[in-house]
Amino acid sequence: DIQMTQSPSSVSASVGDRVTITCRASQDITSYLAWYQQKPGKAPKLLIYAASTLLSGVPSRFSGSGSGTEFSLTISSLQPEDFATYYCQQGDTFPWTFGQGTKVEIK
Amino acid sequence: QVQLVESGGGVVQPGRSLRLSCEASGFTFNDRGVHWVRQAPGKGLEWVAVIWYDGSDERYADSVKGRFTISRDNSKNTVFLQMNSLRAEDTAIYYCAQDLTKNYFHYGADVWGQGTTVTVSS
Numbered sequence: 001d002i003q004m005t006q007s008p009s010s011v012s013a014s015v016g017d018r019v020t021i022t023c024r025a026s027q028d029i030t031s032y033l034a035w036y037q038q039k040p041g042k043a044p045k046l047l048i049y050a051a052s053t054l055l056s057g058v059p060s061r062f063s064g065s066g067s068g069t070e071f072s073l074t075i076s077s078l079q080p081e082d083f084a085t086y087y088c089q090q091g092d093t094f095p096w097t098f099g100q101g102t103k104v105e106i107k
Numbered sequence: 108q109v110q111l112v113e114s115g116g117g118v119v120q121p122g123r124s125l126r127l128s129c130e131a132s133g134f135t136f137n138d139r140g141v142h143w144v145r146q147a148p149g150k151g152l153e154w155v156a157v158i159w160y161d162g163s164d165e166r167y168a169d170s171v172k173g174r175f176t177i178s179r180d181n182s183k184n185t186v187f188l189q190m191n192s193l194r195a196e197d198t199a200i201y202y203c204a205q206d207l208t209k210n211y212f213h214y215g216a217d218v219w220g221q222g223t224t225v226t227v228s229s
Contacts, residue, residue: 001169034215036152043202043219044144044152050214087152091213094166096142096154 002026002090006099012107017078021102023071023088032091035064035073038101039084048073049091078104109133109218111203116223119193127188129203129220137161137181140206142216143188145199145225155201158186159210171197193227200224 003026013019023033031051036044046055048064051071061076075082083106088099115127129141143155156177158165165177171190179186186203201223204216 032213036215038152043204043221045219046207046215046217049207049217055217089152089154089215091215094154094157094212095168096157098152098154101151 001095002029002092002097004088004090004097004099006086006088006102008102009100010103010105012105013078014107015078015080017107019075019078019104021073021086021088021104023066023073023099025069025071025090025092028068029090029092031067033064033066033071034089034091035062036087036089037082037084038087044087047086075104111136111205111218111220113201113203113220113223116201116225118226118228120229121194121227123193124189124191125193125225127190127201127203127223127225129186129188131184131205135181135184136205136218137184138209140208140210140212141177141179141186142204142206143177143186144202144204144216145197146202146222147196147199150199153199156188157206157212190225193225195227198225198227 005024033051035048038044052064085101085103142157156167158177174192176189203220205218207214207217
């Protein structure tokens with residue numbers, strides 16, 4: 001199985017800050033990488049697919065980049081509604097695997 | 108309103124069975140693959156299984172292979188997860204999620220249900 005490793009596991013930030021989360025795959029997954037946001041008690045929400053394509057309706061402050069084994073999710077200016085846990089997920093092969101999550105907390 | 112609604116969760120003893128359902132409302136999802144993803148209490152996301160849009164194929168995580176079966180009835184807009192020989196480690200919230208594509212499966216899942224809780228305990 002492909003292992004997905006996110007860093008950091010948590011980050012404390014303030015409204016307006018720029019936050020970057022990285023995700024590393026244990027093998028080349030080309031651009032088959034998705035990012036999800038999950039708030040407590042809620043289902044995950046797809047933000048980005050194909051490493052850098054924003055799903056319709058997702059604010060443009062979110063962006064994704066990378067290919068191969070190194071990926072990142074950037075929130076350019078953190079808003080109050082962005083405090084949540086973020087997961088990367090590889091779609092290169094089954095089984096799909098997720099990173100362990102990065103919790104973005106209020107500083 | 109486009110949504111997926113899971114049902115069938117509950118408390119069950121180890122070794123017993125449970126059948127989860129995932130019904131689409133507000134749209135027909137017979138042109139998309141559907142996944143089950145679970146989340147153990149306080150833990151991350153774990154992919155469980157997927158079924159092709161027409162039910163022609165499926166895939167499973169090793170942790171459930173041989174015990175869980177995914178199926179679908181497109182005439183009822185419903186996907187099922189039959190869970191047999193349940194173990195304590197199967198305790199989780201189970202989400203169904205529609206794949207972004209028909210059967211390409213590379214781009215994630217864009218429509219998720221609210222989840223149904225399965226607790227395996229004696």
